[in-house]
Amino acid sequence: MPSLINGNFKGKDIISLDQFTPSDLKILFSQTDKMKKIAMNAKPSKILNGNIITLLFYEPSSRTFGSFSAAIKQLGGQTVEIINPQQFSSVAKGETFEDTIRVFEAYCDAIVLRHPQEGSAKAASDAAFFVPIISAGDGIGEHPTQALLDLYTIHEKFKRLNNLTLLFTGDILYGRTVHSLLRGLSLFENNTVYLLSPKELKLSRGDYEKFSKKLKIVEIDNESQIPKGDVWYWTRVQKERFSNLSKYNKVKTKFTLTPELVKKYAGKNTILMHPLPRVGEIDPRVDSDPRALYLRNQTRNGMYVRMALIGLVLGKL
Amino acid sequence: MPSLINGNFKGKDIISLDQFTPSDLKILFSQTDKMKKIAMNAKPSKILNGNIITLLFYEPSSRTFGSFSAAIKQLGGQTVEIINPQQFSSVAKGETFEDTIRVFEAYCDAIVLRHPQEGSAKAASDAAFFVPIISAGDGIGEHPTQALLDLYTIHEKFKRLNNLTLLFTGDILYGRTVHSLLRGLSLFENNTVYLLSPKELKLSRGDYEKFSKKLKIVEIDNESQIPKGDVWYWTRVQKERFSNLSKYNKVKTKFTLTPELVKKYAGKNTILMHPLPRVGEIDPRVDSDPRALYLRNQTRNGMYVRMALIGLVLGKL
Amino acid sequence: MPSLINGNFKGKDIISLDQFTPSDLKILFSQTDKMKKIAMNAKPSKILNGNIITLLFYEPSSRTFGSFSAAIKQLGGQTVEIINPQQFSSVAKGETFEDTIRVFEAYCDAIVLRHPQEGSAKAASDAAFFVPIISAGDGIGEHPTQALLDLYTIHEKFKRLNNLTLLFTGDILYGRTVHSLLRGLSLFENNTVYLLSPKELKLSRGDYEKFSKKLKIVEIDNESQIPKGDVWYWTRVQKERFSNLSKYNKVKTKFTLTPELVKKYAGKNTILMHPLPRVGEIDPRVDSDPRALYLRNQTRNGMYVRMALIGLVLGKL
Numbered sequence: 001m002p003s004l005i006n007g008n009f010k011g012k013d014i015i016s017l018d019q020f021t022p023s024d025l026k027i028l029f030s031q032t033d034k035m036k037k038i039a040m041n042a043k044p045s046k047i048l049n050g051n052i053i054t055l056l057f058y059e060p061s062s063r064t065f066g067s068f069s070a071a072i073k074q075l076g077g078q079t080v081e082i083i084n085p086q087q088f089s090s091v092a093k094g095e096t097f098e099d100t101i102r103v104f105e106a107y108c109d110a111i112v113l114r115h116p117q118e119g120s121a122k123a124a125s126d127a128a129f130f131v132p133i134i135s136a137g138d139g140i141g142e143h144p145t146q147a148l149l150d151l152y153t154i155h156e157k158f159k160r161l162n163n164l165t166l167l168f169t170g171d172i173l174y175g176r177t178v179h180s181l182l183r184g185l186s187l188f189e190n191n192t193v194y195l196l197s198p199k200e201l202k203l204s205r206g207d208y209e210k211f212s213k214k215l216k217i218v219e220i221d222n223e224s225q226i227p228k229g230d231v232w233y234w235t236r237v238q239k240e241r242f243s244n245l246s247k248y249n250k251v252k253t254k255f256t257l258t259p260e261l262v263k264k265y266a267g268k269n270t271i272l273m274h275p276l277p278r279v280g281e282i283d284p285r286v287d288s289d290p291r292a293l294y295l296r297n298q299t300r301n302g303m304y305v306r307m308a309l310i311g312l313v314l315g316k317l
Numbered sequence: 318m319p320s321l322i323n324g325n326f327k328g329k330d331i332i333s334l335d336q337f338t339p340s341d342l343k344i345l346f347s348q349t350d351k352m353k354k355i356a357m358n359a360k361p362s363k364i365l366n367g368n369i370i371t372l373l374f375y376e377p378s379s380r381t382f383g384s385f386s387a388a389i390k391q392l393g394g395q396t397v398e399i400i401n402p403q404q405f406s407s408v409a410k411g412e413t414f415e416d417t418i419r420v421f422e423a424y425c426d427a428i429v430l431r432h433p434q435e436g437s438a439k440a441a442s443d444a445a446f447f448v449p450i451i452s453a454g455d456g457i458g459e460h461p462t463q464a465l466l467d468l469y470t471i472h473e474k475f476k477r478l479n480n481l482t483l484l485f486t487g488d489i490l491y492g493r494t495v496h497s498l499l500r501g502l503s504l505f506e507n508n509t510v511y512l513l514s515p516k517e518l519k520l521s522r523g524d525y526e527k528f529s530k531k532l533k534i535v536e537i538d539n540e541s542q543i544p545k546g547d548v549w550y551w552t553r554v555q556k557e558r559f560s561n562l563s564k565y566n567k568v569k570t571k572f573t574l575t576p577e578l579v580k581k582y583a584g585k586n587t588i589l590m591h592p593l594p595r596v597g598e599i600d601p602r603v604d605s606d607p608r609a610l611y612l613r614n615q616t617r618n619g620m621y622v623r624m625a626l627i628g629l630v631l632g633k634l
Numbered sequence: 635m636p637s638l639i640n641g642n643f644k645g646k647d648i649i650s651l652d653q654f655t656p657s658d659l660k661i662l663f664s665q666t667d668k669m670k671k672i673a674m675n676a677k678p679s680k681i682l683n684g685n686i687i688t689l690l691f692y693e694p695s696s697r698t699f700g701s702f703s704a705a706i707k708q709l710g711g712q713t714v715e716i717i718n719p720q721q722f723s724s725v726a727k728g729e730t731f732e733d734t735i736r737v738f739e740a741y742c743d744a745i746v747l748r749h750p751q752e753g754s755a756k757a758a759s760d761a762a763f764f765v766p767i768i769s770a771g772d773g774i775g776e777h778p779t780q781a782l783l784d785l786y787t788i789h790e791k792f793k794r795l796n797n798l799t800l801l802f803t804g805d806i807l808y809g810r811t812v813h814s815l816l817r818g819l820s821l822f823e824n825n826t827v828y829l830l831s832p833k834e835l836k837l838s839r840g841d842y843e844k845f846s847k848k849l850k851i852v853e854i855d856n857e858s859q860i861p862k863g864d865v866w867y868w869t870r871v872q873k874e875r876f877s878n879l880s881k882y883n884k885v886k887t888k889f890t891l892t893p894e895l896v897k898k899y900a901g902k903n904t905i906l907m908h909p910l911p912r913v914g915e916i917d918p919r920v921d922s923d924p925r926a927l928y929l930r931n932q933t934r935n936g937m938y939v940r941m942a943l944i945g946l947v948l949g950k951l
Contacts, residue, residue, distance in 0.1 A: 050676060060401075067424055080703045081703075082696050094913035103933055106933040239410075278416065279411035279412065295419045299420055300424075380737050384741055387688075553727070593737060594725075596728035601732075
C-alpha cells in the first residue's frame with residue numbers, strides 16, 4: 001500500500017482511500033471549502049501558476065477528465081492532456097508502462113492517471129522517480145477522488161461523518177462507489193447503513209462481515225423498509241455485470257427513485273445522491289427537488305475536492 | 318426559439334441567427350473590431366482570465382474547434398476540451414444528453430457545443446441550469462458563428478449590410494452557409510442577390526418565396542450573367558447530397574472561380590468569399606488576388622467574431 | 635531546402651538539422667541552458683504570454699506531443715491542439731493539405747506539425763503565408779528537435795561537440811536518430827564514431843562514404859571491441875523494418891546494454907543514451923546508473939530545447 005498521508009500531502013501519491021485518516025480528511029475538506037470559494041470567485045487564482053500537470057488517460061472518461069482539467073485550470077495551472085497513449089507509437093512499439101510513466105514525468109509536476117487495469121496506479125507510483133501520481137480510477141480497483149467527493153458532499157451538509165443513517169440502493173454487490181463509501185464511513189463512529197438491492201446484487205457475505213465490524217448494517221428488500229435517514233445514495237445496476245440480459249432487465253429499475261418515494265419516506269434534510277451516470281433509476285422529476293444533489297453539489301464538489309487534493313499534493317496550499 | 322438577445326448578450330444561449338436584430342449585430346461587430354486589435358496586439362489580454370469554457374464536440378470539426386479554442390485563449394481564458402464524448406463511458410452507458418450537459422456545466426462558465434444532430438443546441442439550452450450554451454453547429458441545423466463571421470466579413474469591407482449586390486454560386490439548394498447568409502441579409506434593406514447554380518441545385522421554390530419578400534433575387538444559369546457586385550460567395554457542391562455519383566461529377570465544378578473569370582466580371586472592390594473547404598471549385602491561382610478573402614480575413618474573422626461573442630455572453634465586454 | 639538560420643531564428647521554419655550552423659547551435663544551446671533554469675524555477679515564466687501555438691498532429695505521437703505542449707506552457711504560452719485532423723470533416727471532404735495549413739495559421743503564431751509523410755514539413759512551410767512551421771517529425775524524413783536534444787545532451791555534459799568518441803549500437807542502417815546525429819556531429823572537428831550492429835543493419839555504403847568525409851568511422855561487430863568513449867548511444871532494432879520475423883527475432887537484442895557490459899567497458903564519464911522507446915535492448919538494471927541519461931536528462935532536455943527553439947522562432951528570446 002502507498003505510504004499514508006498522515007497530515008502531510010506534499011509529494012504523496014494518491015492511490016487509495018485507505019491512505020486517509022480522519023484527520024487527513026479534515027484537512028482535505030477544510031481546503032475544499034476554500035477551493036469552492038475560489039472557484040465561485042470571479043478573481044482568477046494563481047495558486048498553481050507555473051505548474052503543469054499531465055492528464056494521462058488510458059481510457060477516455062469524459063467527466064473525470066473534465067473535472068480534473070477544470071480543477072487544475074481553476075487554480076491557474078496548466079495541463080498536458082494525453083488520451084489513449086496505448087494507441088500511440090511508443091506504447092504500440094512495445095514500451096513498458098513504467099517507461100511511459102517515466103517519460104511523462106519529465107514534463108510535469110504531477111501525473112493524473114486513469115487506466116482500465118486494476119493496480120496500474122500503484123505500478124505508476126512505483127515507477128515514477130520525481131513526481132506524484134494521482135489516481136483517476138484504475139478499472140475495478142479504486143477511484144479515490146470519487147469516494148472523496150461523496151464523503152465531502154455528505155460532510156458539507158451535515159458537518160460530520162459520524163452518527164449518520166444512510167441508505168444505499170441498487171448494485172450493492174459490485175458497485176465501486178458503494179464499497180468505497182462503506183470503507184470511508186468505517187473510519188467514523190456510529191454510522192448506520194441500510195442496503196436495498198435486488199437479491200442478486202446484495203453485498204457479498206465476506207464484505208458484510210468486514211464492514212459489520214465498524215458499521216451497523218441493515219439489509220432490506222422492500223421500499224416500505226426505507227429509513228428517513230440523512231443520505232439516500234442511489235446507484236445504477238451495471239448491465240456489463242450480467243451475462244443474462246433478461247435477468248438484467250428484470251432488476252435494472254427494480255428500485256426507482258421517484259418524487260412519490262421521496263415524498264413518502266425522505267426526511268426534510270435527507271440528501272439524494274447518485275454517482276452518475278443514471279440510466280432510468282432516478283425519475284428526472286426528482287431533479288428539481290432541492291434535496292437532489294446529484295446534478296448539483298455532488299458534481300461540482302468533485303472539482304473542488306480535486307482542486308484541494310492537487311494543491312495539497314503540490315505543496316501549494 | 319431561444320430568447321432574443323435584444324442588446325443584452327450576457328447569459329444568453331446562442332443557438333440561431335434568428336436571435337439577432339440589426340442592432341445586436343451592430344454591437345457584436347463593433348466588439349469584433351476591438352477583438353481584432355486585441356488579437357493582433359502583442360500584449361496578452363486578461364478579459365477572460367479566470368474563465369473556463371468547455372468545448373463539447375460530439376463530432377470532431379477541426380477548424381471550428383481550433384477557432385473557438387484560439388478565440389478563448391486569445392482573451393486569456395481556459396478551455397476544457399471534450400471530443401467525441403459519445404464514445405466515452407458515461408454516454409456509452411446510456412446517459413441522456415441532458416444529464417451530460419448538466420454534468421459539464423458544473424465545471425465551467427459556458428459550453429460551446431458541436432453536435433451532428435439538428436436541434437441539439439436547443440436541447441442543450443433547455444437542459445442547462447447555470448451556464449450559457451453557444452452552438453458550434455448542429456448537423457443540418459444552424460451554425461450561427463459561421464453566418465456571423467460571413468456577415469462580419471462583408472460588413473468589415475463595406476461598413477454596411479444594406480444596399481449590396483451579391484452573387485452566390487454552387488450549391489444553393491442545400492448549402493447551409495448560403496441559407497444563413499440569405500436570412501442575415503434579409504434583416505437589412507435593399508439587397509440584391511444573384512444565384513448561380515446547376516439546375517439540380519437551385520433554391521427550393523419555398524425558400525425562393527420566403528426570401529423574395531425581403532431580398533431581390535435573380536436566378537442565373539450562365540457565367541455571362543454574373544454581376545460585378547460587391548460580394549461573390551462561392552460554395553462547394555456537396556458530394557454527400559448525391560446518390561448518383563456521375564451526376565455529382567457532372568456538376569461539381571460546373572462553375573469554377575478562376576483568375577480569368579475574376580478578370581472578366583469582378584469589380585475592383587468585389588470581395589471573393591468561400592466558407593471552405595473547397596475541393597476544386599476555386600482555382601488556387603485566385604488565392605493571391607487581394608480581393609480573395611477566403612484564406613485570409615474570412616478565416617481570421619471567425620476567431621474575432623467568436624472572441625466577441627463569448628466575451629459578450631460572459632458579460633466581460 | 636528551407637532557408638538557413640544564420641544566427642537569426644525569428645520567423646524561420648524549422649524543418650531540417652541542415653539549417654543549423656555550429657554557431658546557430660551555440661545560440662540555441664545557450665538559450666536551452668536558460669530554459670532549463672526557467673523550467674526548474676518555481677516562478678512562472680511570461681515569455682510566451684499572449685502567444686498561441688497550434689500543435690497539428692496528423693499522427694498521435696504522445697511523447698513528442700507532450701514535450702511540445704509542456705514546453706509552450708512552461709513559457710506561459712497557450713496551445714491549440716489538433717490531433718488526427720485527417721479524420722475530421724474538412725480534410726475528409728477533400729481539402730488539400732495546403733489549405734488546411736493556411737486555415738490553421740489564421741488562429742496562431744506558429745504551427746508545430748507532425749505528419750507521417752516525408753516532405754510534409756517542407757510542404758507546410760511552402761504553404762504557410764504568415765506563421766513559422768516547426769517540424770515535429772515527418773515520417774521517415776527528419777525529426778529535427780529529436781536530433782537537437784541529443785546534441786544538446788552531449789554538449790551539456792562535455793561542453794563541446796568536437797573531439798568526441800561515440801559508440802552507436804543497434805539499427806545503424808535505418809535508425810533516423812543515428813543518421814541525424816551523424817549529420818550533426820559532422821559539423822564539428824575530430825569526432826570518432828564506432829558503429830556496432832548486426833551485419834543486416836550496418837550503415838549503407840553510400841552513407842559510409844558520405845559521413846567518412848568528416849567523421850572517423852570504425853565499424854565493429856563484437857562487444858569486445860567497444861571503446862570506452864564519451865557517449866554510448868543505443869537504439870532499438872525496428873520490427874517494422876523486417877518482412878521476415880524470425881530474422882528480426884534473431885537480431886533484435888543481439889547487443890544488449892547490461893550493467894555487466896557497462897562495468898566492463900564504459901568509462902567513468904561515459905554517458906548512456908537511447909532515443910526511446912526501448913523494447914529489451916537496455917536492461918532496466920542500468921536505469922539507476924548515474925551515467926544513464928535516457929530516462930533523465932535526455933528526456934527533459936527535449937522539453938528545454940523545444941522551449942528555446944520556439945522562444946527564438948517567435949522572437950521572444
